[in-house]
Amino acid sequence: MARLEIRDVNKSYGPQHVLRDAGLTFAEGELVTLLGPSGCGKTTLLRIIAGLETADSGAVMLDGADISAMAPNRRNMGMVFQAYSLFPNMTAAENVAFGLKVRRTEGRRRAARVDDLMELVGLGAFRHKYPHQLSGGQQQRVALARALAISPSLLLLDEPLSALDARVRVQLRDEIRRIQQETGVTTIFVTHDQEEALSVSDRVAVMNHGRIDQFDTPQAIYQRPATAFVAGFIGISSRLEGHVAEGGVVLGSEVLPAPPDHGMTTGTQVTIYLRPEDVRLSPMVEGGRRGTVRAQTFMGAQTRVSVALPGGAEIHADLATPEAGALLPGTEVAVDWNMDRARILPRDRTAA
Amino acid sequence: MAEAVTQSAPAPATRKARSGADLASGLWILVVAAFFLLPLLGTLIFSLWAGGSHYNLSNYTKLVQSPKMWAALWLSVKLAIYTVALTMVLLVPAVLFIRLRAPWLRPVLEVISVMPFVIPPIALVQGLTGLYSVPGAALALPVWFVSRPEFMVLGYVILALPYTYRALDVGMSALDVQTLTQAALSLGANWGQIFARVIVPNLRTAILGATLLTFAIVLGEFVFANILLFNTFAVYINYIGQVNGTGAAALSLFSFFVTWVGMLGLLAGGSRGQVRAGGVG
Numbered sequence: 001m002a003r004l005e006i007r008d009v010n011k012s013y014g015p016q017h018v019l020r021d022a023g024l025t026f027a028e029g030e031l032v033t034l035l036g037p038s039g040c041g042k043t044t045l046l047r048i049i050a051g052l053e054t055a056d057s058g059a060v061m062l063d064g065a066d067i068s069a070m071a072p073n074r075r076n077m078g079m080v081f082q083a084y085s086l087f088p089n090m091t092a093a094e095n096v097a098f099g100l101k102v103r104r105t106e107g108r109r110r111a112a113r114v115d116d117l118m119e120l121v122g123l124g125a126f127r128h129k130y131p132h133q134l135s136g137g138q139q140q141r142v143a144l145a146r147a148l149a150i151s152p153s154l155l156l157l158d159e160p161l162s163a164l165d166a167r168v169r170v171q172l173r174d175e176i177r178r179i180q181q182e183t184g185v186t187t188i189f190v191t192h193d194q195e196e197a198l199s200v201s202d203r204v205a206v207m208n209h210g211r212i213d214q215f216d217t218p219q220a221i222y223q224r225p226a227t228a229f230v231a232g233f234i235g236i237s238s239r240l241e242g243h244v245a246e247g248g249v250v251l252g253s254e255v256l257p258a259p260p261d262h263g264m265t266t267g268t269q270v271t272i273y274l275r276p277e278d279v280r281l282s283p284m285v286e287g288g289r290r291g292t293v294r295a296q297t298f299m300g301a302q303t304r305v306s307v308a309l310p311g312g313a314e315i316h317a318d319l320a321t322p323e324a325g326a327l328l329p330g331t332e333v334a335v336d337w338n339m340d341r342a343r344i345l346p347r348d349r350t351a352a
Numbered sequence: 353m354a355e356a357v358t359q360s361a362p363a364p365a366t367r368k369a370r371s372g373a374d375l376a377s378g379l380w381i382l383v384v385a386a387f388f389l390l391p392l393l394g395t396l397i398f399s400l401w402a403g404g405s406h407y408n409l410s411n412y413t414k415l416v417q418s419p420k421m422w423a424a425l426w427l428s429v430k431l432a433i434y435t436v437a438l439t440m441v442l443l444v445p446a447v448l449f450i451r452l453r454a455p456w457l458r459p460v461l462e463v464i465s466v467m468p469f470v471i472p473p474i475a476l477v478q479g480l481t482g483l484y485s486v487p488g489a490a491l492a493l494p495v496w497f498v499s500r501p502e503f504m505v506l507g508y509v510i511l512a513l514p515y516t517y518r519a520l521d522v523g524m525s526a527l528d529v530q531t532l533t534q535a536a537l538s539l540g541a542n543w544g545q546i547f548a549r550v551i552v553p554n555l556r557t558a559i560l561g562a563t564l565l566t567f568a569i570v571l572g573e574f575v576f577a578n579i580l581l582f583n584t585f586a587v588y589i590n591y592i593g594q595v596n597g598t599g600a601a602a603l604s605l606f607s608f609f610v611t612w613v614g615m616l617g618l619l620a621g622g623s624r625g626q627v628r629a630g631g632v633g
């Protein structure tokens with residue numbers, strides 16, 4: 001087990017600044033997700049931790065010691081790659097045994113450990129198959145077993161599920177979580193899928209253009225996104241623009257109550273973020289906030305209804321599918337939400 | 353396989369069209385076979401000729417009993433082995449390094465690798481002697497080395513480069529060497545282990561191909577040895593050709609046979625490994 005700390009890491013490729021003062025401290029045995037859109041620097045940060053890439057400045061600290069200059073093959077970190085990475089000339093079991101072989105682990109102990117790990121990832125029967133005889137999901141399981149075989153101080157997973165279909169993804173991600181909790185290994189899991197991140201992590205670090213925008217528990221990230229980018233990225237899709245005034249936030253012609261501790265001065269331009277499950281739609285009544293249904297997106301048990309407000313803003317509401325049935329495009333509805341559950345942030349001009 | 357499947361239930365019309373196509377392709381194969389086999393057949397008949405209307409195996413018995421022939425063949429085989437060894441030691445790490453760290457160097461190596469096509473061997477051998485073996489030359493090597501036939505291995509490595517480089521480069525393109533080496537590194541392997549356990553086993557087919565081509569080139573190379581006065585197999589064939597026409601024909605067929613046996617042997621050994629490695633590499 002190990003405590004990892006990343007201190008103000010910067011990395012540029014030519015003129016492109018890929019990591020900007022990225023800093024994170026990990027607790028022992030936790031699973032942290034690096035979440036961010038494609039190209040935001042997740043893989044680069046992971047590779048710097050693994051020693052496969054060197055940072056321009058900053059440090060990687062393991063248990064208090066600076067390991068920034070340590071060679072990757074001495075770091076004892078297990079890594080699963082975005083691309084399939086099993087050695088094609090070896091069977092599944094030989095792949096898992098590789099790290100132990102290069103460590104000269106004694107034969108009988110090695111075989112026992114390989115057996116244990118093949119069972120752990122549910123592939124006991126596939127020991128003697130070559131990678132090309134395994135499905136993508138099975139290959140990634142073997143890669144996971146191979147990474148765990150060396151009893152790594154840190155497990156690094158770089159979008160191990162991105163090449164798999166939706167069902168296998170969900171199944172394997174839950175399995176990764178189970179295995180991580182069973183082994184208690186500190187794990188960094190990279191993904192660009194917010195649902196994946198929120199469902200498996202102890203904490204999530206949301207990355208935006210090489211910066212860590214927020215590092216917190218999934219619940220906190222979802223309920224209190226720190227920046228407009230985080231709010232947008234984790235799927236809080238409705239945003240309404242207004243400004244701070246005495247007693248609340250002015251939105252068009254109404255003043256909405258705002259929590260007293262928002263700490264923003266009067267006149268500040270703000271965006272109000274609403275989660276789709278917090279928006280209520282009801283039959284139009286006198287005095288209600290009027291909206292016009294634009295479209296519906298069927299999502300199974302729920303249906304997302306898009307409603308245009310008079311000012312032109314669009315707001316999304318998730319309704320139980322039977323309820324949404326009557327709300328055909330063009331229907332006028334009353335729109336309401338609970339301001340306590342809204343998130344109010346100063347307007348960020350850079351995030352669209 | 354595919355043939356059997358398509359023929360199991362052919363429609364009458366396509367059967368007719370097919371047999372026409374079969375006839376045409378059969379004829380074509382015959383023409384091509386004749387083109388390659390007739391000269392061999394001619395050589396074979398000539399090599400069996402023993403003057404007048406006598407035909408026997410005397411050329412062949414003389415051949416296999418000639419210690420000079422065996423010495424020349426052994427020298428060429430030895431040089432081929434050294435050439436392969438030096439090529440692999442130099443080229444596998446170089447091609448890997450370029451793929452991992454310096455992809456911008458690839459076009460450079462590509463151009464260098466086809467140089468032997470442009471530079472005639474005669475110029476190459478003069479260049480090599482000028483550079484390495486003239487006393488006081490820029491990179492003069494010790495005399496005991498440049499006076500040995502092994503000196504020619506330096507030239508042979510270059511001569512074979514167009515084929516060996518391409519074989520290895522294609523072999524590596526079929527692998528994600530970047531990810532594989534990084535996976536091995538993260539598992540604690542050092543570079544020696546990465547080469548021995550990951551890169552080379554997966555390049556098996558490519559290395560085999562490069563080896564075959566190198567053997568063919570070195571066994572047939574005449575200019576270097578002739579100029580530097582070493583009695584290699586090709587030089588020996590040429591010498592016999594001048595003193596004994598039918599003997600040279602027998603020797604040519606013999607060398608043809610040696611090369612083919614060698615190639616088939618290597619291929620058989622290689623494809624066994626292929627099955628084990630599961631068709632990758």
Ligand SMILES: Nc1ncnc2c1ncn2[C@@H]1O[C@H](COP(=O)(O)OP(=O)(O)OP(=O)(O)O)[C@@H](O)[C@H]1O
Pocket residue numbers: 013018036037038039040041042043044045192
């Ligand atoms: N070796 C490199 N040379 C030049 N630019 C690079 C290199 N590696 C990464 N980059 C650039 O750095 C940026 C971040 O790359 P990185 O691979 O870390 O993104 P990522 O967050 O992992 O994206 P994805 O989700 O698509 O995997 C990208 O814009 C990429 O083009």
Ligand SMILES: [Mg+2]
Pocket residue numbers: 042043044082158159
């Ligand atoms: Mg990536």
